[in-house]
Amino acid sequence: MRLVLGLAASLFLGLANAATAQSCGGNFGNFVSALKTEAAQRGYDRGLVDNFFRNARQEQSVINADRRQGIFQRPFLDFSRALISQNRMNAGRANYDRFRSVFDTAQQQFGVPPGILLAFWAFETDFGAVQGDFNTVNALITLAHDCRRPDLFRPQVFAALEMYRRGMLDPAQTRGAWAGEIGMVQKLPSDIINYAVDGDGDGRIDLQRSAPDALLSAASMLRAKGWRANEPWLHEVTIPQGLDLTRTGLRTELTVNQWAQLGVRPAHGALPSGALNASVILPQGHRGPAFMIFHNFRVLFEWNQSFIYVTTAAYFATRLSGAPVYQAGNPETGLDQDQMRQLQTKLSQRGFNVGGVTGILGANTRAAVQDIQAQLGMPADGWPTPQLLRML
Numbered sequence: 001m002r003l004v005l006g007l008a009a010s011l012f013l014g015l016a017n018a019a020t021a022q023s024c025g026g027n028f029g030n031f032v033s034a035l036k037t038e039a040a041q042r043g044y045d046r047g048l049v050d051n052f053f054r055n056a057r058q059e060q061s062v063i064n065a066d067r068r069q070g071i072f073q074r075p076f077l078d079f080s081r082a083l084i085s086q087n088r089m090n091a092g093r094a095n096y097d098r099f100r101s102v103f104d105t106a107q108q109q110f111g112v113p114p115g116i117l118l119a120f121w122a123f124e125t126d127f128g129a130v131q132g133d134f135n136t137v138n139a140l141i142t143l144a145h146d147c148r149r150p151d152l153f154r155p156q157v158f159a160a161l162e163m164y165r166r167g168m169l170d171p172a173q174t175r176g177a178w179a180g181e182i183g184m185v186q187k188l189p190s191d192i193i194n195y196a197v198d199g200d201g202d203g204r205i206d207l208q209r210s211a212p213d214a215l216l217s218a219a220s221m222l223r224a225k226g227w228r229a230n231e232p233w234l235h236e237v238t239i240p241q242g243l244d245l246t247r248t249g250l251r252t253e254l255t256v257n258q259w260a261q262l263g264v265r266p267a268h269g270a271l272p273s274g275a276l277n278a279s280v281i282l283p284q285g286h287r288g289p290a291f292m293i294f295h296n297f298r299v300l301f302e303w304n305q306s307f308i309y310v311t312t313a314a315y316f317a318t319r320l321s322g323a324p325v326y327q328a329g330n331p332e333t334g335l336d337q338d339q340m341r342q343l344q345t346k347l348s349q350r351g352f353n354v355g356g357v358t359g360i361l362g363a364n365t366r367a368a369v370q371d372i373q374a375q376l377g378m379p380a381d382g383w384p385t386p387q388l389l390r391m392l
Contacts, residue, residue: 111229159189183207285383
């Protein structure tokens, strides 16, 4: 039997919207007391709430991990080469063979192909080997108290409480990633509550020890977030000299046929159906690799909001599905972290939305760079260079 968990309406209703009216910061003990009060207002038993929060404490190691994330500052070629090793390729193929029936079920039932699930399974936990050693409840409470993203993490505290009520989480023992994700595919409690699947038919859901549970839960979530069966997600392409680079990036979609008319060609094989809408992205500028991306690529941002992570995972999924290594090209030198912060500051001062001065080249900063490049008469490929920084 495969069970898909749904929301408990009376206790869990409004999870996604609960954080907007809530505060963060201040005295940690008072913050936890407020969480307990809200839990009681949501209808949870007082004894259950007391047990759930009994050992709640602020974890500085979680804050430190949240502030680091240095790997996301690396350019696409460096990032992808760091994450995609021959060992991971071999392990991906071996795990596909081992769980072939599970991957077949994921594709038949949810429309998600093996390459996608293998890529995220590899990147998140090295196929279940490294799931994290942070206390999940303390990590979520710490991040909810921290005022960087309380709208994301405060609702997850109550999702974890609901998991505890259902016997799916032990506040003292459940451990995972620093950001509160649990299991082989590192899902947040709300995603577990909403989309988790009993993939091995044992009547319970265990994303930490059961690969079938983890893989089918991931597929269930992607389908719910909009994944379309039998459609592509990413295909490597080549772009012609003279292409209007302002059309590249996530903001512009044309049909595959329209891109072909502009001279965009597949780097290998054939492009998908000409009627599909697609964008062309240049992760490291017009001198580096180029990819055509589709609706399903955008769905992957529901898993992780990092442009560099999603692009690398999507590319790795094509490799696991038989695609060759990308054409690396010869990209221009990019910016280091301090230079990126300088650039983001300058762009912000000019009125561009860069998504915060983080030192990380995310989707918002790429869009702002592309706009300022066009204004300055530079190749508008969204890849910031020292020359652009000097011109600003």
